[in-house]
Amino acid sequence: MRPRVSVQDPALRNGNFSLQIDPVRTEDAGLYEAQVSYSNKVHTCQVELGVVTVTLNPPGFVVENEPLLLSCNSSHRASLVETCWFHNGQQISSSGNLCSLHGTLSILHPSVSDSGLWHCKLRYSDNEIVSVTHNLQILGFHGAVNPIVYAAAGSAAD
Numbered sequence: 001m002r003p004r005v006s007v008q009d010p011a012l013r014n015g016n017f018s019l020q021i022d023p024v025r026t027e028d029a030g031l032y033e034a035q036v037s038y039s040n041k042v043h044t045c046q047v048e049l050g051v052v053t054v055t056l057n058p059p060g061f062v063v064e065n066e067p068l069l070l071s072c073n074s075s076h077r078a079s080l081v082e083t084c085w086f087h088n089g090q091q092i093s094s095s096g097n098l099c100s101l102h103g104t105l106s107i108l109h110p111s112v113s114d115s116g117l118w119h120c121k122l123r124y125s126d127n128e129i130v131s132v133t134h135n136l137q138i139l140g141f142h143g144a145v146n147p148i149v150y151a152a153a154g155s156a157a158d
Helices: none
Strands: 005-007 019-021 030-038 041-049 052-057 068-074 080-087 098-101 104-107 116-124 129-136
Touching: 052 116, 052 129, 068 080, 068 116, 068 129, 080 098
Parallel strands: none
Antiparallel strands: 005 019, 030 041, 052 068, 068 104, 080 116, 098 104, 116 129
């Protein structure tokens, strides 16, 4: 996992034997064990790392009015019971333009106003709640619907 993994040597002297992973990848999910020997004693610690992701389909830039799908997935092993989506802090419900089903959110006609923070909250059969936030950017036009641009003949126009 190098060079994404580090242990802070100065922190070890203070009893902190934390492992830092940056960036975390989906395949990093699993059980981690630390073992420290000190004064003829061995101390162990186990930590399970769960990973949650939001993927965008199609990947890359999202253009206004082109349908998109946000998928929220977690490495948690229990059965998924409920998915809630929030946009800029407001819980959303399925409507004509938005459809939420089994950890996915479909936006049929995204607009620039759909840009911002999308938060996914997953609840599992063991009552574990996992959540993640994705910053969605929609490319589109602001201003008049049919703008007119004038340019002098022989010059460039953007």
